[in-house]
Amino acid sequence: MIDPAAIDFEKGNGLVPVVVQDAATLQVLTLAYMDRAALDETIQSGEATFFSRSRGGRWRKGETSGDRLRVVSITPDCDGDALVLAVDPVGNACHLNRTSCFGAADAPGLGRIARLEQTIAERAAADPSESWTAKLVAQGPKRIAQKVGEEGVETALAGVAGPDEELAGEAADLIYHLLVLLHVRNMVFQDVLDVLASRAEAGKGPKTRA
Structure with missing residues (x-):
């Protein structure tokens, strides 16, 4: 896992964007955001936890739906102000009961x-x-x-x-x-x-x- 101290949260006013990707199929599942507390909880729990801008607080994916995202790896970008979260999804990533938030199509390519x-x-x-x-x-x-x-x-x-x-x-x-x-x-x-x-x-x- 990564060192949360190395992530630049200040650039995004306390938040960093997180691209969530299926570790097996490489399909992009969703785009979310994390603050430092959400990143810490994700590392500690092994399950994706985000900061909801609409709710104004952190939420662990699957708390109500049961559709969880088990973390496989966390990779920062070259500037340390964005993350790729590779996950093993349990259920759907999208609240519309779809595999991905980016359309209904299944995993492309390989x-x-x-x-x-x-x-x-x-x-x-x-x-x-x-x-x-x-x-x-x-x-x-x-x-x-x-x-x-x-x-x-x-x-x-x-x-x-x-x-x-x-x-x-x-x-x-x-x-x-x-x-x-x-x-x-x-x-x-x-x-x-x-x-x-x-x-x-x-x-x-x-x-x-x-």
């Missing part, structure tokens, strides 16, 4: 991968007769790895001779089955991204190309 991982984890515990994901998980990593291989071949064939829609669909199937395989191995896609990042830092040439 955030969709993290959202799919969450769905896979939830469905893995379902009845295998009612969920394809649960059925795959019940069959074990060997069968799932076989499916990854099959989907990889189908993706390659679509890439050679299929239309764009077919390639996109086969690639989606491949990614889904790969995420299921990672799940049963107690891994997440971030483990793959960590390898790519380490290769980029090491300058390993073609393996780091986009």
Whole structure:
């Protein structure tokens, strides 16, 4: 966590803006404000606490709704007068019962991968007769790895001779089955991204190309 003494509250008349972001999907959930007391309480409790300009006082997210924001990290900007709060949301961030205050759309870009991982984890515990994901998980990593291989071949064939829609669909199937395989191995896609990042830092040439 950060040192609250290093944050410049004076510039904003006692408040700093806080961009709240889902730590897994990177989706921006809301924009809020903190004073020194709210930041201190956030650090101590591990849950997001803000200063409400309309109420004129501090409030911990979820006190009435139950939709809490568990803090993963707090990062100041280069001037120390704004914060990014990475959180693990429990429920919705928006008072309109939406995931984000910035529209009804779900996590964009790579955030969709993290959202799919969450769905896979939830469905893995379902009845295998009612969920394809649960059925795959019940069959074990060997069968799932076989499916990854099959989907990889189908993706390659679509890439050679299929239309764009077919390639996109086969690639989606491949990614889904790969995420299921990672799940049963107690891994997440971030483990793959960590390898790519380490290769980029090491300058390993073609393996780091986009």
